[in-house]
Amino acid sequence: MLILAHSLTQAHYMTKEEKNKLTSDALRHWYENHQEEYCNFTDLMHDRRGIGFDQVFKTAIMLVPKYEKALLLYLKNDRSEGIEDLEKILTDGGLKDQLALHFRAQMPDCIVPAMLSWLFFGRSFECMVEYGEELIQDGKLNFLLRRLASFNIKTIINRSLTIGARKEEDWVKFVSEMEDMGITPVVTAGVVAKFKSIPTETKVEMKSTSEKKPIPGKEKKRRSLKELLPNSDEYLLGSIDEHIHIKQSGKDLALLYLVLEKSRSLTNTSVVEFHAALEQRYEKKPNIRIPGHRGIQDNLKMLLTPTTITKKSGVEVPCMTFERPEYMFAYNDLVEKLGVQDYAYSC
Helix, strand or coil: CHHHHHHHHHHHHCCHHHHHHCCHHHHHHHHHHCHHHHHHHHHHHCCCCCHHHHHHHHHHHHHCCHHHHHHHHHHHCCCCCCCHHHHHHHHHCCHHHHHHHHHHHCCCCCCHHHHHHHHHHCCHHHHHHHHHHHHHCCCCCCHHHHHHHHHHHHHHHHHHHHCCCCCHHHHHHHHHHHHHCCCCCHHHHHHHCCCCCCCHHHHHHHHHHHCCCCCCCCCCCCCCHHHHCCCCCHHHHHHHHHHHHHCCCHHHHHHHHHHHHHCCCCCCCCHHHHHHHHHHHHCCCCCCCCCCHHHHHHHHHHHCCEEEEECCCCCEEEEEHHHCHHHHHHHHHHHHHHCHHHCCCCC
16 A cells, blocks of 8 residues: 555656646645644554555546556556556556646545645655554565565655655654654665665664664663653543544644643653554554544644734734644643643753
8 A cells, every 4th residue: 555655756856847846845834824724634644554555546547547456456457566566557647747736626525736745745655664664573564565565665665765854864864763662664774775875884784774773662762651641640641532532633632732731730841752652552442543643743743833812902922833822722721731830840
């Protein structure tokens, strides 16, 4: 399923005339003025069930109907390797023009504007590679699908470098981040080890990582949610449980993190560790699905983006996005619901 993401990179190969229809400036304007819609899309793409990639697939076959049958045949053929024929179908089917058209039209429920913004400004390539590494380590998938995921990881990384979307050092940093989270990205590390620009010692380190055998369940020791909330009691933890039971999107969890952090209830920690603590606490709760940490990070970045509020007098006052009226109600409601003022701690 990861191969569906290749349709996104078509936008980077537009001619000068095509780019006039869909410029990076236009995408930047949409991105800056549709943060909530953008973050909702990133939530889908970071969902471990792959529902974001399903949406991309549905969009691809809506724009180029022939793509569906070609992709299904490709997935069933155990001799499949390159994706040139699939890309040719997308190109011949006018995908570039269709993307530009749907971006300009901006019809309700159309994911094209958010999808393109994510490609240009988000962690799109990293997300695709993360998902591929997870597929490879999923023992429930057959060999052909895992081999396909491996092939796609290599293609996505090399494509990101070719079009200038990422630099080699970006992928070195990515491998380090994955290892910090207790994940061994063997395929990615193998690709990075062959980069010409990185130091010899880094190549050796990457080669060593690529030769590791991932051990299921062996992850870096992280603190529990209770440990991240030094003064917490059963009331606070129970209130958080109730809240997450009904509100568990990336935006909801970013707001929760912000409320706990601003009230000084949360100890010094990162979104990655906070996310790991939530996953650990709710892993056996069938009705709770914690989205990927990237979704929380993207939404937190949006909430902390500087903006302004226009007063009745017409004066614009600087503030953070979460301090705007449309967000402040939910923020204050959560503060009151959790009673976080009673759980502040001193460093």
